C-alpha cells in the first residue's frame with residue numbers, strides 16, 4: 347500500500363513547514379516534493395503532522411499493592427493509538443527469582459495483544475551483582491535500558507547505591523541506559539502515602555544528586571524518570587554541568603496539576619509517586635522544557651479506578667499510586683504548551699518523539715519524519731477545541747485527572763507503520779498488530 351499525504355504542515359524537532367509525504371508500505375519513502383501516480387492520497391490541509399509519539403514510561407497490567415493497574419496491553423494500547431502514541435515503552439516485572447531474560451520473554455507474551463508498537467525497560471527489582479551476566483544477555487533480546495528504584499525499601503524494590511554502581515558499569519559496557527526512580531528512601535515517610543508531606547521534594551533532590559555522582563564516575567548514561575520538582579531539576583542540571591551524562595523526564599501531571607488537588611473531596615484519586623507539587627515547581631519544569639533541558643515528557647501511565655482507590659481513602663500508606671495519561675499526553679501538551687505560547691511546535695516533536703526515541707535506541711526508526719523511518723504520524727487540527735471527559739476516553743479507568751479541561755488541538759488521525767490506527771474518532775487497529783521494537787544498532 348502507498349499513501350501520498352499533501353497539504354499539511356510537517357513538524358519535526360528542527361523544522362516546521364509544508365511538505366508532501368510519500369509513504370510506501372510501512373515506511374516514509376520521501377519527504378518534500380513527492381508525487382506518485384498510483385498512490386491513495388490524503389489531504390492534510392489545515393493540519394499539523396507530528397512524528398508519532400514515543401511514550402517512554404507506561405505501566406500496563408502492573409501488579410501493585412495486591413491489585414493491577416487498570417489498563418492491560420490491549421486497552422492501554424487502544425488509548426495510546428487514540429492519543430497519537432505509536433510506540434510505548436513498558437517495563438518487565440523484576441523479581442529476585444526471575445532472570446532478566448526470562449522476565450523479558452514473559453512480558454513479550456503479555457504485550458502481544460497491543461495495537462501499536464512497544465519496547466521494554468528491564469526492571470531491576472531484587473537484582474544482585476551475582477546476576478551481572480543478565481545485563482549483556484538481555485541486550486541480545488533488544489533491551490538495553492534498566493530501571494532502578496532508590497525508594498521503596500519497604501517492598502524490597504530499592505537497589506542499594508553499591509549494587510547500582512556495579513550495574514551502571516555493566517550497562518555502560520553494553521552502551522545502554524540506567525533509568526532511575528530518584529527518591530531518597532531515608533527522606534520519605536513510608537507510612538504517609540504518596541503525598542507531598544510524606545515524600546518531599548528534598549528526597550528527589552538528594553537522590554538525583556547521588557545518581558549524578560554515580561553517573562559521572564561510571565560514565566553510564568542515566569535517565570532520571572518523572573522529575574517533579576524545581577529542586578530535583580536543579581540537582582539534575584548541576585550534575586550535568588559537572589559532567590554527569592544525565593537525561594531527564596517529567597510527566598504531564600507535574601506540568602498541569604498541583605498539590606492543591608489533595609484538599610478536594612476526591613483528592614485521594616490523585617495519588618501518584620512522586621506526588622504533585624507547587625505552582626513554582628510547575629513553572630520551573632515548563633521553563634526547562636522550552637530550553638530543551640529535558641529529553642522527554644512521558645506519562646508514567648499507571649491508572650487505577652475509583653473502586654481500586656476509594657477503599658484506601660483513610661489508609662494512605664496502602665493506596666495504589668498512579669495516574670492515567672497516555673491518551674491525553676499529546677493533546678494536553680499541545681494545548682497547554684503550544685497553545686499558550688510556552689513551547690514551539692518543534693519543541694513538542696523533540697520532547698514527545700525525537701528525545702525519547704534517541705534516549706532509548708529507537709531513533710530514527712521511531713520519532714522521526716524522514717525517509718526510511720517508520721510511517722508513524724499524527725495529524726492534529728490545531729484549531730479544533732474539545733473538553734476532556736473520562737467517559738469519552740479509551741482507557742479502562744473511570745476518572746481523568748484532567749476532567750473538564752478544555753483543550754485546543756484535536757487528533758484527527760494516526761498512522762502506525764503506514765496503517766491508519768485511528769481516524770475521526772474511531773479506532774481502526776486490530777489487536778496484535780503492534781510489534782516489539784528492539785533497541786536499534
Ligand SMILES: [Zn+2]
Pocket residue numbers: 403405646
Ligand atoms: Zn513509573
